Amino acid sequence: MANFDKAYAITMAHEGGYANHPSDTGGETYKGIARNHNPNWKGWHVVDAAKRNASGTDQLNRILSANADLQANVRTFYKANYWDVNRLDQVSDQLLAEKLFDIGVNMGVGRAARMWQEAVNLTNQNGRAYADIAVDGIVGAMTLKRTNEHPRPALLLQVVRALQGERYLNIMRNAPSQEVFAASWFSRI
Structure with a gap:
């Protein structure tokens, strides 16, 4: 873990x-x-x-x-x-847990959890690998199960990173004054 x-x-x-x-x-x-x-x-x-x-x-x-x-x-x-809020000690992939922790610190734990859940859903091959989970920002048993049993954990991590980058871009598009943080933000991806 x-x-x-x-x-x-x-x-x-x-x-x-x-x-x-x-x-x-x-x-x-x-x-x-x-x-x-x-x-x-x-x-x-x-x-x-x-x-x-x-x-x-x-x-x-x-x-x-x-x-x-x-x-x-x-x-x-x-x-x-x-x-602890996002139960990251129960995630089997260290790199994913590190990424989710960092996103939580930078963007909030609820947003980190929703990105995580969205990535789980986006990598389930349109429901063929497993059914979608709720994207509710609450890390429960199903989020952990789908994550720890994920057939392609490296892909899951890549999608989480892409969602993180997308969020930074949207912040800068909507609030150009925040562009001053671009180098710092993108160093986190």
Whole structure:
């Protein structure tokens, strides 16, 4: 079954440290945790205190990275809210679990689950391999069964990646100000 720590390491390489980009709809972020979407995250008081003592973003990131309690808090936050929610520990394909975790962090766990379910349906040879599953954003027994018994797991992963790219393109088409994130987003595919 899939390993959270491997997925977490990959996603954290994308998320980096502290950022406050004016075009980011999530607003201020630390390791990808957006203040606008997670205003009650208990790590914000540590970030705020460090901001008062840092002379710039590089120093701020060094201070925050050295705080073992904060780093453990970040890991716990991601495990509970992005890994466990979509039951990724029950996915047999590590690469697929890593991809779904990263999409969940970047686009939301419900969207990641729906992309996953859509990919399962799109790769069932028009229902000849198995019946379609519900695309409801809730990972249940059937989503896991169809995934873990999938006859072509590499194809399933490719379709999930294609859906991820399609989402990024649609965001940029509908909100051109978001094009500033294109290089970062597409590095995740």
